[in-house]
Amino acid sequence: GAVVSQHPSWVICKSGTSVKIECRSLDFQATTMFWYRQFPKQSLMLMATSNEGSKATYEQGVEKDKFLINHASLTLSTLTVTSAHPEDSSFYICSARVEGTSGEQYFGPGTRLTVT
Amino acid sequence: AQSVTQPDIHITVSEGASLELRCNYSYGATPYLFWYVQSPGQGLQLLLKYFSGDTLVQGIKGFEAEFKRSQSSFNLRKPSVHWSDAAEYFCAVANAGNNRKLIWGLGTSLAVNP
Numbered sequence: 001g002a003v004v005s006q007h008p009s010w011v012i013c014k015s016g017t018s019v020k021i022e023c024r025s026l027d028f029q030a031t032t033m034f035w036y037r038q039f040p041k042q043s044l045m046l047m048a049t050s051n052e053g054s055k056a057t058y059e060q061g062v063e064k065d066k067f068l069i070n071h072a073s074l075t076l077s078t079l080t081v082t083s084a085h086p087e088d089s090s091f092y093i094c095s096a097r098v099e100g101t102s103g104e105q106y107f108g109p110g111t112r113l114t115v116t
Numbered sequence: 117a118q119s120v121t122q123p124d125i126h127i128t129v130s131e132g133a134s135l136e137l138r139c140n141y142s143y144g145a146t147p148y149l150f151w152y153v154q155s156p157g158q159g160l161q162l163l164l165k166y167f168s169g170d171t172l173v174q175g176i177k178g179f180e181a182e183f184k185r186s187q188s189s190f191n192l193r194k195p196s197v198h199w200s201d202a203a204e205y206f207c208a209v210a211n212a213g214n215n216r217k218l219i220w221g222l223g224t225s226l227a228v229n230p
Contacts (some may be wrong), residue, residue: 001205004159020228032216034217039126041220041225042223043206043220043221044160044220046217046218049215049217051215056227072143093159094220095160097216104150104162104165104210105162106162107152107160107161107217108159109158110159
């Protein structure tokens, strides 16, 4: 149980284009999902908290107009990187929190984004 | 402010040897603590968690962790390491807010010698 999928697993895009990453909870409903960014050999950096049916809450320093998050259903959240630049190249990871628990999150396998 | 410290950036052990990964936290109330493992090419996997009750918690893959309030620690242990345990290990504490965001340590990279 508690499986989270992410799609695509890797994507290459050109500078200036936008790319959408999907995060799905496959066997449970997730009111709350999280989006992280991870640089090589580093810990996870929380970008934003996504709540179903409401606007995402972004962490300080994260541009909300650049990283658009939509949580339209209890099983799907999307992250759209708009007008991508090479510095946006990174590993993006989503997670979903199991309702009624005390904070455990289940993670997707991640998406490797390369902007050329 | 809440924080998690993993003092060891990198640890190397021999296969079959015992393992202890250290984690210290700073948190005002009773913490909700987690250990996650990230293997190359795989997503983060929850190893174990502590919410309350017995301070020694058992997890998957033969791991256990002990919560010591007096030392603000939640160290991860395994009696006999397998080569497949080579991975990155992260300790985290959940904050008390509605969304229960996780505060992460920087991780410990474990290498296992044959």
